[in-house]
Amino acid sequence: MFNFRIKHKAQNSQARTGIISTSHGKINTPAFIPVATQATVKALTPIQLEEIGFEAVLCNTYHLYLRPGAALVKKMGGLQKFMAWNKPLFTDSGGFQVFSLKNGLCEVNDDGVTFKSHIDASKHIFTPEKSMQIQRKLGADLIFAFDQCLALNADYETTKKSLERTHAWAVRSLREFKRLNKDKKQALYGIVQGGRFLELRQKSAKFISSLGFDAIGIGSIFGDPKDESRKIVEHTLKFLPPGKPKHLLGIGAVEDIFTYVEMGMDTFDCVLPTRLARVGYIYIRPESGGKPENKFRYRITTSKFKSDKKPLDGHCDCYVCQNFSRAYLHHLFKAEELLSYTLATYHNLYFFARMMREIRESIEKDKFRELKRKWVK
């Protein structure tokens, strides 16, 4: 099942709150979706994710297809059962991972993408149909059409060609999805591409909207340069159906989230808080000095924290900040102790969950602008 209900629209911006309903429960939007690449949000248990307050995570089709394999996941009862996450779940289509494979490990033609596994260099092919079949076997509630991701600096002709391909793949993805999804268990996001060209983005937005996807994702936005990314998303949104959920793929810088929530985006997935946690970046709230200039974070590994008794963030009420000092986290990172990953990830994700909760509350009280001003000016 799938349903999206808009709860509240802001008065002086496009920001809104809503609820995405799936077979595995609800997602209150705007929401940040942590990435669980290999069917795990690295270093955390599902119980911890729930405790932090997340209602959905996103897994990667590319990784799970290569290992342990979609058939195995299906045999184990589906992704949710396999990873003990009994809540809404997304899978990415594999398009981006294939795109980001290094030094020509992949080759794209109109049919699909041929690529070599980063694990054992074995050869594989992804087509829109194959991506749908794999995502069906994995069994996530919310899945993505197979698209071609492109670098933002690609020239017009390249982008145009790529967009035509993505559109053809969108049609094929949807057709295969409908064939497989007779029981309506899953919902499919179409993906808008078009690189840095507003004209192509517009064309893509209109085309993808016309196909009848359950929801829309916007792809190939990389956050920087900010002005350009903002213009692209803003322009794209003008041509998308207002009543459908909109997901911004791969975006997760704090400043960007405020920007795009204000424009009307509903969900975001990003590796930033988790990946950065693993190398010692700690997010801090504005009350503690977090601001766009420092990207709301600092590095706990710097030697000045060696004997700092304070919590990671003095204005954070998460489990980590209530119980551990910066000195302890600093030590764990220096000693490469496993707990460092868990504690830093827990804190960073808590930071995001709380921020999103505050964003939702502010929208419903018509105070999003004030909250945004407090965070990003």
Add this chain to the structure above:
RNA sequence: GCGGGUGUCGUACAACGGUUAGUAUAGAAGCCUGUGGAGCUUCGGAAGAGGGUUCGACUCCCUUCACCCGCC
């Protein structure tokens, strides 16, 4: 005690009688937006001591000190 060997960044190793003594790792600082417990960038850091040979010694010689191995 005798014989042999080795002394080079914190650690492990390298080269060479002649520009600025190299590499790895550790250290310091920074980067990461649909993969990355990985990776990348930058910086700091060394000839055991003393003497001799030589235009010039980390390199060759001597003394001394330290450590290692073997023997009694």
